[in-house]
Amino acid sequence: MNPVLYNLMAEYGMALDEDRLEDWVELFEEACDYRIVTRENVEQGLPNVLIWCDNKNMLRDRVESYRNVNLYNPHYDRHVIGLLRLVGEKDGLWTFDASYSLFQTDLEGESRLFSVGRYRVEARVEGKAAKLKTVTVIADTGQIPSLLATPI
Amino acid sequence: MNPVLYNLMAEYGMALDEDRLEDWVELFEEACDYRIVTRENVEQGLPNVLIWCDNKNMLRDRVESYRNVNLYNPHYDRHVIGLLRLVGEKDGLWTFDASYSLFQTDLEGESRLFSVGRYRVEARVEGKAAKLKTVTVIADTGQIPSLLATPI
């Protein structure tokens, strides 16, 4: 596995957890695709998508709207991302999976499990740099409030 | 740490989580050993073993029986496996530990912590391929239903 990809996914989680959402957007290419689906829907062949941004401007818009509403859901996120499972590589485009656990901590300092699932990622590596082309979050956990949610 | 081993353990978790139990069995050598013990028993020197397969055919049998009963315990598993701690290497046989957290999600989409513990692994590396020789799951969590349980 390419160590650049380990660093990319570490930064992916850290940017979200530190509320650096604009930095998180910059991890993507312009022609990118980010979506959150539930595993149940995937396995039943249902087309439901909880969040879907099919280019970088949509990601930017989403982050901007989130900035306008996040007063109402103050919490800390914490991603613990597992080992990367390589699926394949072609012409510098790497496909891999990674399990994640996502915890939330409320204003009283209490932490709880918020979501678990898997990332399916395509990332382009050029030398020591890497950009995300597609990220599909396949959440095992079913209850995901979509309006106020930060990205997973 | 050998990156091949990172990929091996990532696939180990993904195969279980995606219910590809037959693929999981294929990660092992023919002469292998897979067992689940509790940490309490290990520390008290007790011989209790929750699951024990001492060759690959026993793993195959176990997966087959699981296929006949799994209707009764439908859920999603999710392994988040931590960094690998190298213990040693001799003649291509690597010994290492890794912590795991295992979450289960029920049919209502609710996720909960199911088990935490540690893997002690011996794996044989040949070039870019690796096979599991022994996997001992040492579970901190005590309550492990053994009959219907998927491997950890």
Add this chain to the structure above:
Amino acid sequence: MNPVLYNLMAEYGMALDEDRLEDWVELFEEACDYRIVTRENVEQGLPNVLIWCDNKNMLRDRVESYRNVNLYNPHYDRHVIGLLRLVGEKDGLWTFDASYSLFQTDLEGESRLFSVGRYRVEARVEGKAAKLKTVTVIADTGQIPSLLATPI
């Protein structure tokens, strides 16, 4: 990311989880700094520190006092540490972050989430060896009993 650092952090977690606190101390340089702070305090610019050892002898003392009180809080710890995010490297001194989840299991074998947060680490790498210079634990979770607590 330097694979030596992955191994260092894996051993960091394992030493704590296996109650090898003396081994954990040996991962640090003599001139080291270990502290636990809450994220809330960091973000509010408050100087509160839950645990602070600013050299290796203080770490040794802390471990020794813990050995005298740990009868009263018997449990198993389990760290699952996520991918390392490289911040920078200069003259062999590496700075990186890693998210952690920490679970505790009580005498009845029940496991629960105890703390989540992030490590900010400076580590010195010389060949295949690495030593910790500073570890700052920034805990999202607010409730950390400080007297009887093992290091995080």
